Amino acid sequence: MKLIKSLATAALALGVASAAMAEDKTKVGFVFVGPVGDGGWTYEHNQGRLAVEAEFGDKVETVFVESVPEGADSERVMTQMALEGADLIFTTSFGYMDPTINVASKFPNVKFEHATGYKRADNVSTYSARFYEGRAVQGLIAGNITKSNIIGYIGSFPIPEVIRGINSAYIQAKKVNPDVEFKIVWAYTWFDPAKEADAAKALIEQGADVILQHTDSTAPQAAAAEAGNVYTFGQASDMAEYAPMPRVSSIIDNWAPYYIERTKAVMDGTWTSTDTWAGIGAGMVGIGEITDAVPADVKEAALALKAAIASGDVHPFTGPLNKQDGSAWLAEGEVADDGTLAGLNFYVEGITGEIPQ
Amino acid sequence: MLKIEKRASPSKTWNWAAPIMAVALTMIVGGALFGLLGVNPFQAIAKIFYEPLFGEYAFYYRPQLMIKAAPLVLIAIGLSMGFRAGIWNIGAEGQYIMGALSGAGLALALYPMELPILLPLMVIAGALGGMLWGLIPGYLKVKFGTNEILVSLMLVYVAEQILASMALGLMKNPEGMGFPGSRNLQQYPSAHNAEIFAGSGMHWGVAAALIAVIFAYVMLTRHMFGFQLRLSGIAPRAAKFAGVDPGRMILICMGLSGALAGMAGLFEIAGPAGQVSIDFNVGYGFTAIIVAFLGRLNPIGILLAGLLLAITYVGGEITQSQMGLPLAAIQLFQGMLLFFLLAMDMLTNYRFRRSTKEAV
Numbered sequence: 037m038k039l040i041k042s043l044a045t046a047a048l049a050l051g052v053a054s055a056a057m058a059e060d061k062t063k064v065g066f067v068f069v070g071p072v073g074d075g076g077w078t079y080e081h082n083q084g085r086l087a088v089e090a091e092f093g094d095k096v097e098t099v100f101v102e103s104v105p106e107g108a109d110s111e112r113v114m115t116q117m118a119l120e121g122a123d124l125i126f127t128t129s130f131g132y133m134d135p136t137i138n139v140a141s142k143f144p145n146v147k148f149e150h151a152t153g154y155k156r157a158d159n160v161s162t163y164s165a166r167f168y169e170g171r172a173v174q175g176l177i178a179g180n181i182t183k184s185n186i187i188g189y190i191g192s193f194p195i196p197e198v199i200r201g202i203n204s205a206y207i208q209a210k211k212v213n214p215d216v217e218f219k220i221v222w223a224y225t226w227f228d229p230a231k232e233a234d235a236a237k238a239l240i241e242q243g244a245d246v247i248l249q250h251t252d253s254t255a256p257q258a259a260a261a262e263a264g265n266v267y268t269f270g271q272a273s274d275m276a277e278y279a280p281m282p283r284v285s286s287i288i289d290n291w292a293p294y295y296i297e298r299t300k301a302v303m304d305g306t307w308t309s310t311d312t313w314a315g316i317g318a319g320m321v322g323i324g325e326i327t328d329a330v331p332a333d334v335k336e337a338a339l340a341l342k343a344a345i346a347s348g349d350v351h352p353f354t355g356p357l358n359k360q361d362g363s364a365w366l367a368e369g370e371v372a373d374d375g376t377l378a379g380l381n382f383y384v385e386g387i388t389g390e391i392p393q
Numbered sequence: 394m395l396k397i398e399k400r401a402s403p404s405k406t407w408n409w410a411a412p413i414m415a416v417a418l419t420m421i422v423g424g425a426l427f428g429l430l431g432v433n434p435f436q437a438i439a440k441i442f443y444e445p446l447f448g449e450y451a452f453y454y455r456p457q458l459m460i461k462a463a464p465l466v467l468i469a470i471g472l473s474m475g476f477r478a479g480i481w482n483i484g485a486e487g488q489y490i491m492g493a494l495s496g497a498g499l500a501l502a503l504y505p506m507e508l509p510i511l512l513p514l515m516v517i518a519g520a521l522g523g524m525l526w527g528l529i530p531g532y533l534k535v536k537f538g539t540n541e542i543l544v545s546l547m548l549v550y551v552a553e554q555i556l557a558s559m560a561l562g563l564m565k566n567p568e569g570m571g572f573p574g575s576r577n578l579q580q581y582p583s584a585h586n587a588e589i590f591a592g593s594g595m596h597w598g599v600a601a602a603l604i605a606v607i608f609a610y611v612m613l614t615r616h617m618f619g620f621q622l623r624l625s626g627i628a629p630r631a632a633k634f635a636g637v638d639p640g641r642m643i644l645i646c647m648g649l650s651g652a653l654a655g656m657a658g659l660f661e662i663a664g665p666a667g668q669v670s671i672d673f674n675v676g677y678g679f680t681a682i683i684v685a686f687l688g689r690l691n692p693i694g695i696l697l698a699g700l701l702l703a704i705t706y707v708g709g710e711i712t713q714s715q716m717g718l719p720l721a722a723i724q725l726f727q728g729m730l731l732f733f734l735l736a737m738d739m740l741t742n743y744r745f746r747r748s749t750k751e752a753v
Binding site for chain 1: 449453454457460461557558561562570572574577579596661665666667668670672673674688707711713714716719720721750
């Protein structure tokens with residue numbers, strides 16, 4: 037009896053919740069995987085949130101929950117936001133994919149935007165940035181400035197997005213410096229300053245004098261600053277506090293225009309489920325200022341590559357390219373298609389080591 | 394002047410008053426902290442404790458409390474057995490992972506065969522996986538006298554590596570486009586640990602946690618083994634004379650707590666979590682240690698402590714999104730709970746006495 041009663045209340049309250057959405061203030065929720073003060077990935081998503089607030093002022097209300105574990109907990113946080121009348125919810129980590137789909141099926145009137153995933157529904161869009169375009173520019177700089185010819189790379193998880201970045205950086209580095217060698221360490225975390233610092237120190241001890249990172253904290257920057265004569269690049273955020281050395285440039289995720297555009301679409305009632313994958317050209321990927329620690333000619337070449345990628349003249353994955361095992365991948369002049377890139381799970385020829393399986 | 398003096402026997406009153414005092418002090422100091430952060434402390438604390446239970450959307454949060462508390466209670470019950478006997482299994486997190494992997498592995502191996510007894514089989518596999526992982530430190534302690542605290546803790550990191558390797562390799566979803574993570578067991582009807590009544594939050598793990606509480610209660614108060622457990626903890630030598638084999642006691646406690654942690658992992662992976670992913674474990678095994686002590690190693694106390702912690706989690710999330718409190722403040726609040734409990738615990742075993750000049 038009690039159960040039936042509570043189920044009835046549930047049904048009733050769901051009705052109330054959808055009625056509450058008719059209010060004129062658009063409510064936008066954000067689910068963050070790290071703390072907003074991580075200085076990297078989550079920091080930039082939060083900047084996007086603040087931009088939405090700045091753009092629409094009183095017409096929007098934004099809410100967020102930070103450091104939400106991927107899995108069952110994230111499902112609860114999303115449901116909570118939907119219940120409390122969110123019209124649009126951005127779920128900003130790959131691991132939120134299945135929970136986002138689950139919650140979206142229960143709230144057909146709420147729009148969801150899932151970052152870096154591939155599952156969509158009528159009320160679920162996906163979006164991501166072509167970070168690998170920025171990686172190509174990093175690779176060019178790294179290949180030029182390394183003296184030991186050893187470039188350290190801190191990977192987070194061996195997923196296609198990270199593997200794309202490693203390949204893209206390696207291809208450009210190899211072009212400008214045939215002797216270059218990549219050492220890759222997997223941290224199995226997006227944000228863990230202690231682990232990231234350990235990884236950076238291990239790479240430096242192995243002779244790396246340039247460190248690229250696909251993790252979100254500034255700990256590797258601090259480790260490089262301590263070691264001296266080691267170059268780094270800001271990840272996700274500019275990390276300008278470590279410029280001009282060790283941080284010589286950065287990849288900046290700029291979500292603000294996308295978040296504003298999608299919020300506007302919800303306000304106007306024009307929102308539809310889409311799949312967005314934008315890069316330097318659209319401004320979703322930015323290259324942070326290249327400091328004077330980089331020789332002028334290298335800087336010039338890097339900016340030229342950036343411009344060529346932005347205009348579409350150069351694609352970072354252009355043949356001839358072989359896979360790590362020596363088999364052919366792309367023929368001369370051939371460009372990798374988005375489908376292959378989306379699921380990329382192999383290294384290009386020349387990279388040593390295995391992708392953890 | 395005040396003097397601290399050891400009580401002849403632990404105070405019964407303080408044994409129960411300590412957790413209540415700890416909660417009260419946490420509210421006061423936590424409230425002051427929220428106040429310093431510019432949030433109305435009364436509102437924030439009321440939100441944390443009131444919203445999940447009686448708020449507008451309590452119909453959703455109440456079941457969520459059970460989902461969140463179930464693994465904590467199930468693991469803590471197992472741990473409390475060992476803790477009573479002075480056997481310190483700190484590695485429940487690893488046993489939780491191995492239980493989940495054993496059960497999920499069985500299901501993934503049989504996919505997509507529909508088998509009515511699959512879920513029960515998975516539960517058994519989960520319990521066995523957790524038990525074996527717990528027995529490693531137990532066996533090493535009995536055989537070589539190693540420290541079970543260190544070995545069980547280190548095995549957590551080993552289990553995490555195995556989990557990552559499974560999510561990236563053997564158990565990876567072949568239709569997952571190269572992304573790590575297994576098939577979602579929620580979409581495999583035979584293997585899905587679904588809610589017993591839809592929307593109630595009552596999945597089989599919740600049922601198992603409640604059964605474990607009752608079982609543990611009866612065992613501790615009515616059964617010979619419960620007596621032996623307590624005796625081993627209070628007076629190991631006396632226990633030996635009474636015919637309790639310490640080696641056997643260690644193996645039973647490590648195996649039992651491992652089995653319960655393994656089951657908790659299985660219920661989680663087959664239900665709320667759904668898939669083997671690199672970061673499947675979110676610290677239930679460690680939080681359960683807090684739950685066990687907060688509940689005074691008493692089954693009923695553990696049930697209440699598990700619910701209390703679940704409330705601070707769920708209520709904490711609500712407070713974050715509604716009032717903009719940072720997560721760190723919520724975590725501090727949870728940490729204070731254990732801190733004050735340990736501080737108040739002193740009053741169970743010690744008392745303050747006014748000392749006079751003459752006495753010195």
